Amino acid sequence: MPNRCPYLDYRRETGGRSFEAARPYCTAAETFVQPMRADICVGRYGLDHAADCEIYLAHEGERDADYADDSDGGDGE
Amino acid sequence: MSYDDYLDGKPAVVTAALTGGVQGKEAHPNLPETPAEIAAAAATCEAAGASIVHLHARRESGERAFSTERFQEVTDAVRDATDDIVIQHSTGGTGAPDELRAEPLRTDPAPEMASLDMGPLNRYDRLTSENTRATVRMLHNEMRERGIKPELEVFNDGHLNESLAIVDELDSPPYFNLIFGPGTLSVPHPRSLQTMVSHLPEDAEFNVLGFGRHQLPLTTMGMLLGGHVRVGLEDNIYYRKGELAESNAQFVERAVRIAGELGRPIATPAQAREILGL
Numbered sequence: 001m002p003n004r005c006p007y008l009d010y011r012r013e014t015g016g017r018s019f020e021a022a023r024p025y026c027t028a029a030e031t032f033v034q035p036m037r038a039d040i041c042v043g044r045y046g047l048d049h050a051a052d053c054e055i056y057l058a059h060e061g062e063r064d065a066d067y068a069d070d071s072d073g074g075d076g077e
Numbered sequence: 078m079s080y081d082d083y084l085d086g087k088p089a090v091v092t093a094a095l096t097g098g099v100q101g102k103e104a105h106p107n108l109p110e111t112p113a114e115i116a117a118a119a120a121t122c123e124a125a126g127a128s129i130v131h132l133h134a135r136r137e138s139g140e141r142a143f144s145t146e147r148f149q150e151v152t153d154a155v156r157d158a159t160d161d162i163v164i165q166h167s168t169g170g171t172g173a174p175d176e177l178r179a180e181p182l183r184t185d186p187a188p189e190m191a192s193l194d195m196g197p198l199n200r201y202d203r204l205t206s207e208n209t210r211a212t213v214r215m216l217h218n219e220m221r222e223r224g225i226k227p228e229l230e231v232f233n234d235g236h237l238n239e240s241l242a243i244v245d246e247l248d249s250p251p252y253f254n255l256i257f258g259p260g261t262l263s264v265p266h267p268r269s270l271q272t273m274v275s276h277l278p279e280d281a282e283f284n285v286l287g288f289g290r291h292q293l294p295l296t297t298m299g300m301l302l303g304g305h306v307r308v309g310l311e312d313n314i315y316y317r318k319g320e321l322a323e324s325n326a327q328f329v330e331r332a333v334r335i336a337g338e339l340g341r342p343i344a345t346p347a348q349a350r351e352i353l354g355l
């Protein structure tokens with residue numbers, strides 16, 4: 001998949017956390033990836049990690065690492 | 078849909094939003110993702126007093142799924158696990174193309190309700206949920222064709238304008254979900270809720286959804302204003318500051334307790350159908 005982020009991995013466990021099915025994992029941020037961000041990592045729906053992912057851009061040195069995690073809220077959709 | 082409704086003890090409808098599409102088990106270990114997990118959560122929420130369950134679907138990996146097939150698995154599991162709960166499917170899908178957004182409407186049977194996002198909102202740094210008028214119209218038309226009641230998702234004042242512009246096209250009562258939180262959502266403050274409610278048509282019913290720490294105070298205020306409430310791990314993973322919630326049902330139980338203290342009975346699914354004109 002040409003648009004797949006090079007930092008994307010699929011893992012069942014890391015750092016004491018484990019899951020039954022392999023989940024998207026960002027090796028740049030060293031954390032499992034939230035579902036909507038995973039669409040960017042994989043390049044679904046025309047999304048592109050090189051343009052749309054602030055984590056990728058920060059780790060490529062193309063912008064400051066100030067990406068925020070909308071943690072306590074969901075999507076409301 | 079007013080303070081008089083509160084004084085009159087009108088039943089409050091509790092919606093449980095179990096899963097969502099933004100966060101998963103990486104954020105909360107008990108957030109349900111598989112059809113079996115979502116069904117089990119729906120059953121416990123129904124037992125706790127929820128009369129509507131708002132559903133999203135996921136892949137096995139926890140990633141988002143929009144296909145009719147995956148929604149069918151989820152909704153079948155929920156119907157098997159619950160007695161009478163009203164099923165509401167999400168049609169939200171930031172970044173997803175329109176043809177996928179309609180797929181959750183095409184299960185057999187159709188959901189009794191579905192969410193209808195009324196305009197754009199931002200996600201992260203570079204992602205926008207566009208929800209153009211054409212997208213809204215397409216989804217709304219399919220809902221009408223299939224007899225699905227739309228819940229108008231009002232993420233901010235502009236979306237309320239958009240909703241009021243099509244209110245004549247809606248079966249009575251129109252049902253608004255007023256959403257408060259960060260970013261492109263309405264400013265999460267009691268003043269905002271009061272103002273939004275003051276602009277609603279007289280025959281409207283409304284629900285209050287507050288993200289994160291705003292869920293408890295704003296849903297409580299919504300009950301006082303005669304509205305209904307939505308709670309659950311989709312919108313808020315913390316029960317109180319620094320403490321993850323145990324489950325979706327824990328939020329429903331709290332909403333039911335608060336309603337009881339305020340003198341509002343909780344709507345059964347049958348009462349919810351009557352109130353919302355399903």
